[in-house]
Amino acid sequence: MKRAAIEECFRRLREANPAPRTELEYGSVFQLLVAVMLSAQATDRSVNLATARFFPEHGTPEGLLAMGVEGLTEAIRTIGLYKTKARNVIRTCELLLERHGGQVPDRREDLEALPGVGRKTANVVLNTAFRQPAMAVDTHIFRVSNRTGIAPGKTVLAVEQALLRRVPKEYLLDAHHWLILHGRYVCVARKPKCPQCPIADLCDYPDKTRLD
DNA sequence: ATCCCGAGGG
DNA sequence: CCCTCTGGAT
Numbered sequence: 412m413k414r415a416a417i418e419e420c421f422r423r424l425r426e427a428n429p430a431p432r433t434e435l436e437y438g439s440v441f442q443l444l445v446a447v448m449l450s451a452q453a454t455d456r457s458v459n460l461a462t463a464r465f466f467p468e469h470g471t472p473e474g475l476l477a478m479g480v481e482g483l484t485e486a487i488r489t490i491g492l493y494k495t496k497a498r499n500v501i502r503t504c505e506l507l508l509e510r511h512g513g514q515v516p517d518r519r520e521d522l523e524a525l526p527g528v529g530r531k532t533a534n535v536v537l538n539t540a541f542r543q544p545a546m547a548v549d550t551h552i553f554r555v556s557n558r559t560g561i562a563p564g565k566t567v568l569a570v571e572q573a574l575l576r577r578v579p580k581e582y583l584l585d586a587h588h589w590l591i592l593h594g595r596y597v598c599v600a601r602k603p604k605c606p607q608c609p610i611a612d613l614c615d616y617p618d619k620t621r622l623d
Numbered sequence: 624a625t626c627c628c629g630a631g632g633g
Numbered sequence: 634c635c636c637t638c639t640g641g642a643t
Contacts, residue, residue, distance in 0.1 A: 527641065594639090
């Protein structure tokens with residue numbers, strides 16, 4: 412897709428959603444980090460349902476440590492991958508207290524040193540909490556970027572770099588949320604809703620990989 | 624490449 | 634039934 416078309420895509424996505432925000436519910440940077448860690452291969456809805464059970468009373472590193480691995484495992488059992496996630500979150504709480512005074516660090520290196528925190532999760536925290544121009548490429552953004560031609564790439568890292576290169580600066584800070592919402596509600600995985608898509612006329616998909 | 628792994632949709 | 638959901642570690 413040409414640069415002018417990319418710019419027009421984001422102009423329209425912004426018009427449809429002027430102030431995009433994550434649908435994960437959280438009341439602090441720490442809670443955002445935990446919610447994103449839990450969101451791996453899970454819907455925001457199921458994550459919010461689980462975190463509502465313990466954020467109110469245990470929404471701090473100390474609070475989660477008081478629950479213990481067993482308590483947290485029980486609280487998030489309705490989310491996939493719950494054993495690994497509970498273990499990683501508890502260990503992360505310990506490391507935050509040991510290394511960062513209980514605060515969430517704002518450097519990629521420190522974030523990725525936490526267990527269960529990879530590049531994608533670090534990018535979400537850097538962008539959403541610290542407003543840095545980081546692009547977290549998740550399943551939605553990978554699909555939308557490739558399908559539309561906004562930023563094609565064979566790996567998530569390639570797509571991330573293509574987005575950083577191709578998305579106009581003006582839209583970079585919020586591009587993450589526009590793309591994810593577009594992927595969740597319009598450019599869905601199975602049967603994209605092209606008839607109601609605001610950028611269908613600019614998209615590569617209808618001409619290229621038409622399957623139906 | 625494989626494992627982890629529940630819930631919701633089609 | 635099968636696919637998908639804001640991945641990460643090995």
